[in-house]
Amino acid sequence: MGVHIETREQLAPLAARIIATLVLKGRKGETFENLVCELNASKSTIFTHLTTLQASNRITYYTKPGDRKKYFILSPNAWVQSMDEMIKNWNEERDIHLEIVNYKKDINKSLPEDSDEVFDLNFHYEYLNYLEQATVLMQNLRKKLIENHKNE
Amino acid sequence: MGVHIETREQLAPLAARIIATLVLKGRKGETFENLVCELNASKSTIFTHLTTLQASNRITYYTKPGDRKKYFILSPNAWVQSMDEMIKNWNEERDIHLEIVNYKKDINKSLPEDSDEVFDLNFHYEYLNYLEQATVLMQNLRKKLIENHKNE
DNA sequence: AATTTGGTTCTGTTTTTACCGAACCAGTTA
DNA sequence: TAACTGGTTCGGTAAAAACAGAACCAAATT
Numbered sequence: 001m002g003v004h005i006e007t008r009e010q011l012a013p014l015a016a017r018i019i020a021t022l023v024l025k026g027r028k029g030e031t032f033e034n035l036v037c038e039l040n041a042s043k044s045t046i047f048t049h050l051t052t053l054q055a056s057n058r059i060t061y062y063t064k065p066g067d068r069k070k071y072f073i074l075s076p077n078a079w080v081q082s083m084d085e086m087i088k089n090w091n092e093e094r095d096i097h098l099e100i101v102n103y104k105k106d107i108n109k110s111l112p113e114d115s116d117e118v119f120d121l122n123f124h125y126e127y128l129n130y131l132e133q134a135t136v137l138m139q140n141l142r143k144k145l146i147e148n149h150k151n152e
Numbered sequence: 153m154g155v156h157i158e159t160r161e162q163l164a165p166l167a168a169r170i171i172a173t174l175v176l177k178g179r180k181g182e183t184f185e186n187l188v189c190e191l192n193a194s195k196s197t198i199f200t201h202l203t204t205l206q207a208s209n210r211i212t213y214y215t216k217p218g219d220r221k222k223y224f225i226l227s228p229n230a231w232v233q234s235m236d237e238m239i240k241n242w243n244e245e246r247d248i249h250l251e252i253v254n255y256k257k258d259i260n261k262s263l264p265e266d267s268d269e270v271f272d273l274n275f276h277y278e279y280l281n282y283l284e285q286a287t288v289l290m291q292n293l294r295k296k297l298i299e300n301h302k303n304e
Numbered sequence: 305a306a307t308t309t310g311g312t313t314c315t316g317t318t319t320t321t322a323c324c325g326a327a328c329c330a331g332t333t334a
Numbered sequence: 335t336a337a338c339t340g341g342t343t344c345g346g347t348a349a350a351a352a353c354a355g356a357a358c359c360a361a362a363t364t
Contacts, residue, residue: 130231
């Protein structure tokens with residue numbers, strides 16, 4: 001599991017394993033100390049990873065009254081985050097392709113119709129089409145799931 | 153663009169820039185030599201990246217009769233590849249969550265109903281639901297786009 | 305007031321990644 | 335057959351990523 005998270009979320013091995021243990025631990029969470037000894041890593045490493053994971057909204061913590069310890073848990077809306085990430089990426093990609101299309105159109109204009117230097121834009125159009133449709137689907141799914149979630 | 157590809161496709165900087173230049177070059181493709189001097193990198197580096205990119209089906213090449221050079225181009229079905237990757241990832245993720253659910257169910261069985269050690273499985277169910285729906289949507293879109301593509 | 309607990313900061317060290325250069329090889333051309 | 339072209343292999347290096355250790359700090363305990 002650690003490895004999977006590591007590649008998919010592009011995290012350092014240990015950061016991924018923190019996530020993995022939090023997934024397994026569930027809503028009870030895990031303390032700083034336990035993470036250190038369970039993953040037998042150094043306090044400093046765990047600390048820096050915990051802070052970056054918090055910064056990227058992947059985890060949070062809660063505290064118990066009369067207890068200085070922080071109990072770290074996964075951010076509750078993992079799938080929303082995951083979808084938002086995906087949509088953001090698709091949009092970035094779309095923007096890049098749009099830029100390229102414009103750039104190539106410009107060049108094509110300055111060439112004779114039959115020149116074999118003329119760019120074929122079809123590739124980009126197909127890709128843009130895919131991105132567009134995927135984004136719409138994902139946004140709808142997002143809305144729908146959020147609705148469902150509220151009504152529980 | 154290089155940077156975007158680098159992070160999104162998890163490639164080495166130079167591999168990403170190869171992709172980027174191929175995207176810009178389009179159908180005509182780019183030769184080994186040109187890549188070397190355009191990206192001012194060493195032959196060996198370009199070579200190894202070209203081979204791994206071919207191995208991962210991201211690029212191919214064609215040859216001209218009476219010309220020893222290889223003209224490298226992007227694999228024509230980039231969006232299909234991209235979707236397949238995504239679906240594969242979602243399936244892996246689903247399998248992991250299913251395993252965890254089983255594991256947690258097992259533990260829950262051996263605990264009294266009201267124990268606060270009991271795992272809350274809702275998180276996993278929601279996530280599985282998301283994965284399931286996303287996968288179905290993406291598979292449908294895949295089918296649809298492939299149909300469209302054939303009829304051109 | 306001293307010590308402990310839980311956490312934080314800073315400065316290395318180790319490991320991995322990304323890349324380069326030189327030597328090499330199989331066809332092709334002169 | 336010598337030299338060139340286009341590509342391939344291998345050994346090594348430089349830089350970045352991941353992690354560790356020790357020192358440190360503030361709040362709580364003793």
